[in-house]
Amino acid sequence: xxxxxxxxxxxxxxxxxxxxxxxxLQLAPTLDVPGxxxxxxSDTLVLGLMPEKGIVRLLGNAIKDPALAGxxxxxxxxxxxxxxQQCHQRALQAGATELKAYALMNWGDxxxxxxxxDGHVLVFASTANAS
Numbered sequence: 144x145x146x147x148x149x150x151x152x153x154x155x156x157x158x159x160x161x162x163x164x165x166x167x168l169q170l171a172p173t174l175d176v177p178g179x180x181x182x183x184x185s186d187t188l189v190l191g192l193m194p195e196k197g198i199v200r201l202l203g204n205a206i207k208d209p210a211l212a213g214x215x216x217x218x219x220x221x222x223x224x225x226x227x228q229q230c231h232q233r234a235l236q237a238g239a240t241e242l243k244a245y246a247l248m249n250w251g252d253x254x255x256x257x258x259x260x261d262g263h264v265l266v267f268a269s270t271a272n273a274s
Contacts, residue, residue: 149181151191152218153198153209154261160192163260166237167230190220212262219264223252227267231255234265247271 154160161172161180173189174181180192195209209217224230228245235241239257242264248254254268 149189153195167234221266230267
């Protein structure tokens, strides 16, 4: 049985990403040390921010350097929240780039899409009947 899941995004600037996600999620990090910042998204899910150089140092030539992605999205963080429009606006105010305004998706969610400062797709959503 899985007790906790960690979703780790590789970032070019740990402090910039920490400040961005602190503002957007309105959460303080539960861990913030050189090489890793973590936010508890729930009792069983943690969002981690690791410098790109850190994962290269850890795994070496076993993976391609994430810094070489050149802005190509490497991950999507899809968060179901109570107030997706407000979260999306906070992301934009914190420096995210809007990809898709808040709208009804064909799977039934209402969602808004943006890119965080490292090019990760960030989505705030709710079920259509909950918005």
